[in-house]
Amino acid sequence: MKKINAKKGTLLQQKGEISSKVYLVESGLLRSYTIDEKGKEHIYMFGPENWLVADNCEPNTPCQLFIDAIEDTIINVATKEELLKEGPDLNALLRRLNTMQNRIIMLMSSSAKERYEHFIKTYPNITQRVPLKMVASYLGITPEALSRVRNELSQKK
Amino acid sequence: MKKINAKKGTLLQQKGEISSKVYLVESGLLRSYTIDEKGKEHIYMFGPENWLVADNCEPNTPCQLFIDAIEDTIINVATKEELLKEGPDLNALLRRLNTMQNRIIMLMSSSAKERYEHFIKTYPNITQRVPLKMVASYLGITPEALSRVRNELSQKK
DNA sequence: GTCATTTCTTGATGTACATCAATGCATAGG
C-alpha cells in the first residue's frame, strides 16, 4: 500500500497492461475508461474521495481500462494480491455490485434524459467537477445529446 | 441452504420484495429481469448450471429484479446472511464483477450486431435453450432487431 | 495580455434501432 500523488492528467494505467492495480482515492478524482475501435472514449467509472478504482480484469490477462486523474489526486495504491490477503471489505464489494447492477439496468431501459436525471441525483457533486462531455461519456451519449437534454430540462421549470 | 425444485415458469422472487434470497443453480436455467414503466422486460442475467443468481439490492430496501425458472430447475436457496457467515467465495465475486464490467462496456460501446456476436461466443449453450426474444431482451434490443441482425450474419457466409 | 485549445451549444442531416402491423409456424392444452 503505497501513497502517491497524481497530478491532474496523469495516466495511472493503460489498456492492455497485465498487472492492474487497485487505487483507493484519498482526495481528488480519478476516472476509468475504454477507447473503442473508432477512437471514442467511454467512461466506465468516476472515482471521487473514498472510492476504490480498479479494472476488474481476469488474473494474468490484459486489462481493458485506462485510469487517469481528472484532478490532482492523492491515492493509495495496492496490488490485488495485497488487498486479498488483507481480507477485502465485503460490504464495499456488495455495494459495488449494487452500483453496477443499477448501471446495467439503467443502460438497458432508460432514455438519455432519464439517465441524466438519475446521474445528477446520484452524483450531484461530480457534475460540478468534470466537463459535461465526460458526463455524456459516462451516460453513453454524445456531448451534443447531453446539451440538448439539459436544455429541455431547464426549459421545463 | 434449502434445496428446492422449481418447475418451468415458477416465479421465485418479485420486484419490490425486501428479503431477497440467493439462488445457486444445480441444474436447469433461471433468469432475472426487470419490467420498466412501459411494461417492457429487460433480462439482467441468465443463470445456468452452477450460477449464483441474486438481486444485488441494498439491505432492507425493495429489490428490483424478478427471478423465475426458464426450465425445470433444481436450486439451493440461501439467505444473504447465511452466505456471508459461510464466508463467500471471493474468486466467484471477482468473476462476477468482471462479467458485469464487460457487460457495461459492451452496452456503452457496441452495436446490436457486435453484442449478439459476443453473446453467442460467450454463451453458446444458452442461445439454444431460450427463445430468441429473451436473447434480444438480454442484449437490450427488440426481437425484430435481433431477427434482422441474424439475417445479415447468415447472409454473409 | 494574447493566442491556442478545449468546451459547450446550435442547426442540419443521417442512421440504427424501435414501433406497429401482418403473416406463417410451432407448440401446448383440452
Added chain:
DNA sequence: CCTATGCATTGATGTACATCAAGAAATGAC
C-alpha cells in the same frame, strides 16, 4: 385432432440519438 397461444420473421414507418459542421465562450499556456 383442432384450436389457442407464443414465437419468429418481414415490411412500412417513426424516432431518439449520432454525426458533421460552425461558432461562441471558457480555460490554459506562455
